[in-house]
Amino acid sequence: MSTALTAAEPRGTIGLRAIAGRIGFLPGLLLLLVAGMSAVDPQFYGIINILNILRNASLLAIVACGQALVIVAGGFDLSVGAVVALASVVTAKTMAATAAAFPGNVVLVIASGVAAGLGCGVVVGLVNGFCVAKLKVSGFVVTLGTMSATAGVGLMITNGIPVYGMPDIFVKSFGRAQAFGLPTAVHVALIVIILMVFAQRRTLFGRYVYAIGGNVDAAVVSGVSIQRHIVGTYVVSSVLAALTGILLTAQVGSGQASFGGDRMMLQSIAAAVIGGVSLRGGVGRVELVAISALFLTILGNALNLLHVDSRLQPVFLGVIMVAAVALDELIRRRRGRV
Template identity: 50%
Template sequence: MSSETATMTVANAPSHRASRLDRFLMQGGIVITFLVVAVVATALIEPRFLNRLNLLNVMRNFALLLIPSLAQMLVMTAGGFDLSVGAVVAATSVVTAAVMLVGSIYFPGMELALIIASLVIALGVGALVGLVNAGLVSIFSLSPFMVTLAMMSVLMGIALYFTQGIPIYGVVDSFVANVGRGQFLSLPLVLWVALGVLAACIIMQRFTALGRHIYAVGSDQRSARLSGVATSRTLIAAYMLAGLLAALTGFLMTSRLGSGQSTIGGTLALETIAAAVIGGVSLRGGVGRAELVALAALFLSVIANAMNLVQVDSKYQTLVLGAVLIVALAIERLLLRKRQA
């Protein structure tokens, strides 16, 4: 090797290392780094973090954040937002408990039928909300931000009026025991449900026409329409799927709480957007991977658990979540500039 060639090789080495680092960060390295640092730091600061019961609690919280985060990911990838996701969770929690309460009076002893009926009705409510959101966004060309913000206000108002802020009890015992607290292969049942939803989202994104169309609509709706993509139907599908996943979350949260509550999900819109952005979903649409959103949801669950273990006040927990979101937005902007450079 000539001296000139050797000099060029040495000079290019830092740039190669920099390019590898850039690729790592752009392909999900940020969320992986965040997660590893959070787990290691929490385990060192608070040894109780690695306690089995605490880890089970983290898994349940992760599952109940992952499902609505995937809902948010679908809508954001299609170029929109869904600020109503938390309100759908609260409304369907109330619906689930109300159906079981009324049903147990008229159909005593039919617990399995009541659980299935409440799930079907809750999913129907979620799908209807998603359909209305999508119709207002796609047909009337209204802002997704404003539409879902208004829907959030409507749903929260209805839920609070119906319950008067009082939890609805009467949830069947087997629902709480087998779903909310149930385990399969030593892992919470709700975690298995969340992982099943995650697998379905990954398959949809990578191997189905709907997944490709959601990416296309989010990247450039006009170009997608000119390419033959049914943009309105794609948006309707994305918002309805988001509504279904939010409703499923409300159903599962009811099983864990043992009651229907109109006050849950108040910060869920912020949390799901944070999970999506930290997981690499672009605010401009067209970019998003379900597996990275799952890692981001796990990261946020670990952070929340760590703050609970060290007894950080709940008001400061919201502050930390906002700070993490700001950092994630700043990193997304830097990576966007690198891609465009």
């Protein structure tokens, strides 16, 4: 067991040192963006805009943390956006049906809806993980297929019509509520990030994920259960995506099959890559991914305030992502020459 861990951990440590320049300037770039927008548009530092930024960044950070875990293990999860949408409509449908069957039992209604939404994430994650770990199918192909299937199921359930009928306490007292001046989604995201940091640094699961992504052959020789841990990464990713769908449902007050989509998937991958997660696996920290999610959210908000054409905004995301990947490859090659 020690062989895989010692093989993976130094690589992660060296990788963090090697990309320190990229990660180090990210907070500075974030501060520069905030300062610039504050000077250009006073609406930027308005309390409503700040709360919207924090809420949206929190939702993206939750999905991106799960995506980062899969990438660290050497995989990809393209289905996260579709899982967000499916969890949303299933949660809303379940709550509406339970409320009709058991009127007045708010606790049962909310519990059943949340359980059903998270259950969707578990099922999709198990399917993804089983196909990748057991059947040895490419994670890119598998999650591309489940993305299409999951999105289709969500549309079939709703016929493209928003689903209502959720308890007011779920929407007003949870989804739209604030605690200590911050939206509920921010508190949930902080809990998720803390748990993910703990899992990465203090648990065998986190160490084994680094070992698998860093050197899968060494991990196999050391007796690491490759299949079980790969399945675990996909389940965590899908469950976090489902949690995001539930939070969006509570915030908007309806379940919608239009939530998530390709944009959430692309942004989650971009947040992971810009946050220092290597596409080759074995390197990455979720706390840096969370900072990257905040940066991308503020950038999108700034483009909206500057009235940049919405058709051009994905160009900025694409350029930044390509630059991050290119920089990661350049650093890897320079490290290989040392």
